[in-house]
Amino acid sequence: MPNYGDFQLEIYLQGLAGVRPSLPMTYAELARRAEASLSQEVFSYVAGGAGDEHTQDLNVAAFDRYGLIPRMLAGAAERDLSVELLGLSLASPLMLAPVGVIGLCAQDGHGDLATARAAARTGVPMIASTLSADPLEDVAAALGDTPGWFQLYTPADRELAASFVRRAEAAGFQGIVVTLDTQILGWRPRDLALASFPQLQGKCLANYFSDEVFRAKLDKTPEEDPRAAALAWALGFSDPALSWDDLAWLRSLTDLPLLLKGIGHPEDVRRAVDGGVDGIYCSNHGGRQANGGAAAIDLLPAVVAAAGDVPVVFDSGVRGGEHVVKALALGARAVGVGRPYAYGLAVGGEDGIVHVLRSLLAEADLLMAVDGYASIADLTPEALSAR
Numbered sequence: 001m002p003n004y005g006d007f008q009l010e011i012y013l014q015g016l017a018g019v020r021p022s023l024p025m026t027y028a029e030l031a032r033r034a035e036a037s038l039s040q041e042v043f044s045y046v047a048g049g050a051g052d053e054h055t056q057d058l059n060v061a062a063f064d065r066y067g068l069i070p071r072m073l074a075g076a077a078e079r080d081l082s083v084e085l086l087g088l089s090l091a092s093p094l095m096l097a098p099v100g101v102i103g104l105c106a107q108d109g110h111g112d113l114a115t116a117r118a119a120a121r122t123g124v125p126m127i128a129s130t131l132s133a134d135p136l137e138d139v140a141a142a143l144g145d146t147p148g149w150f151q152l153y154t155p156a157d158r159e160l161a162a163s164f165v166r167r168a169e170a171a172g173f174q175g176i177v178v179t180l181d182t183q184i185l186g187w188r189p190r191d192l193a194l195a196s197f198p199q200l201q202g203k204c205l206a207n208y209f210s211d212e213v214f215r216a217k218l219d220k221t222p223e224e225d226p227r228a229a230a231l232a233w234a235l236g237f238s239d240p241a242l243s244w245d246d247l248a249w250l251r252s253l254t255d256l257p258l259l260l261k262g263i264g265h266p267e268d269v270r271r272a273v274d275g276g277v278d279g280i281y282c283s284n285h286g287g288r289q290a291n292g293g294a295a296a297i298d299l300l301p302a303v304v305a306a307a308g309d310v311p312v313v314f315d316s317g318v319r320g321g322e323h324v325v326k327a328l329a330l331g332a333r334a335v336g337v338g339r340p341y342a343y344g345l346a347v348g349g350e351d352g353i354v355h356v357l358r359s360l361l362a363e364a365d366l367l368m369a370v371d372g373y374a375s376i377a378d379l380t381p382e383a384l385s386a387r
Helices: 006-016 027-037 040-047 054-065 111-122 136-142 158-171 189-194 212-216 226-236 244-252 266-274 296-307 321-329 339-371
Strands: 066-068 083-085 088-090 094-096 126-128 148-153 176-179 258-263 279-282 312-314 334-337 384-386
Touching (some): 006 339, 027 040, 040 189, 054 066, 054 296, 094 111, 111 126, 244 266, 266 279, 334 339
Antiparallel strands (some): 066 384, 083 088
16 A cells, blocks of 8 residues: 655656656745735635734744654654544544635636645545535545545524535535634635625525525525625624524534534533533634634644544644645644645646645655654654653
């Protein structure tokens, strides 16, 4: 069985024929080229964070507080990065985190489909966003045999929420991820400076505009009056009063595995587990929603401890393979990546996403090989030295 790290050998062998990678090998170069490829409005939305972006930057910098301790003569010639997660056997712990404007990051405006196809090519599961340029049914179909989960922004209209979940079930998604930290939009100066919010322009609302429940409550169809439909979306996008009292209702919507995303406090973990959720998703939305908070990776150990046997998925600040390895060592069962693959899509389309995923997996795999960790089971908190 090949190791993910063999990707670097492939690159070096191509170099013997004078072929160099056409896509960036570093996150910084990927971001630079993505900025040149995207409109100012879309790049601002993807790259920007809340406030002065301190928390967004801290998410990344905090990984440097943890160092992987090398273990020599450990027999790590072959590595096993496979994981078991909520009844799924996955070849790696990497996941494509939901990105609400991924559709706009593709030159043809169908980035959700490109992401699903890249997931199918790599076997990396996709968490498809409620905010999509194409209906969730089309996204699920493009995934092929690769697992997909549906991320739910809970609308104020409970009938609409139930409709989204029913559609996700029927389409073949294998889990529902409820995002909790976006019931109210955070303060985002980059977008405010441009007075730009894509969904208010009717973009990435295909799941709403194709939903019978949503359409039935409009005076005119979205095709007849897209501006009015977008306004209706904005007025009912979320319920700011959503509380723990509503967890039983959320749980009742589906028999699929249910995860709550945005959890960072151990007490919230315990309430979620007591309420019957199947997984915890530790995340601070990449620092896009609230500034001034702790780095997500620093919250992960306490979240994992409180979750007990309930698996924890992690995202926020993941920029490279070393971040994936460190999150796994701190107890995450799976690790989501967001901005890097969005930039990969902007720069190279579907192939750009595949390149980013292969690069992340190769770096993680090679780091484990060099430092003597043959499997994810070997990555424990004791493998890290806190700086």
